[in-house]
Amino acid sequence: MTIAVEHYLLVGAVLFVAGVVCMAIKRNAIGVLMGVELVLNAANINFVAFARYNPLFVLEGQVMALFTIVLAAAEAAIALAIVLNFYNNHLTVDVDAAEDLKG
């Protein structure tokens, strides 16, 4: 059996759904962050899979994947800094405790 682009897209879809569910149900802020990482990795799998299977995107897919990796690293650094700040102020990382701005 030959591996087509749909198989990689299936892996990406499973990772995406796992990330979205992780963002939805985790109460730990760092768990939510892990969900974001899963979603970005799912997008990366799709980019690289299309780079492999579509001759028009041989380099573009990989370049986009590299930019996504850079943005994900930056996002993780900022989000963890915010989480640490939140922990310093509230002594918890429960996202349900973040209701200071609730109207």
Next chain:
Amino acid sequence: MSAEALFFWLLAVTTMGCAIAVVVTQNIVRAAVWLLFTLGGVAGLFFLLGADFVGATQIMVYVGGTLVLIVFGVMLTAQSPFVTMRAGAGEWGLTLVVGGVLVGLLAGVLFLSPWTGPQSDSAAPQSRSVALGSDPARSQTVRDLGLVLLGIREVHPNGSIPVPIRDADNNPQSVPRREIGYLLPFELASVHLVVVLVAAAYLARARRRTGSPSS
């Protein structure tokens, strides 16, 4: 079943299972370890797709950087101290078995692999300086990605996948056309990283907790 299909399903099942385990597990440290395996599996999929540079970057940035950051975040915001820090006898035995199997696997790969590379092609050695980067057997992605990020996009006349056309003297016959690459997004990403570094250092700096008298 071909080797590619075998490796694909191995990596895909590992990646998907570990991603689901990240969601299902309740312990945040275990979730971080499952995420480590998920990211490693994604890197393996990248290697399987022929994107060697992206796979190596995935390992270095995600597994080496982001995951360490996440683990430090978990440690700094831990609600309760870790209960047991000592490994039991069964865990030690299992660890020794796994370590022994890993050493055996690595040693087997070491002695079974041809390290000198393909020597059968007689034209390969002298044309090496010419063919470096344009040899289809050699990995091309790092060179092309570097050129693209510097703003040079090489479009080869015989398709987007560069397969060099050689004349009798083994000189590349078709000169690739050059187009605009991705210099501007590259610079934007660089500036973005600098801003993020400054912002992260500003946000995460040591600060007194609420309740303590502010200076």
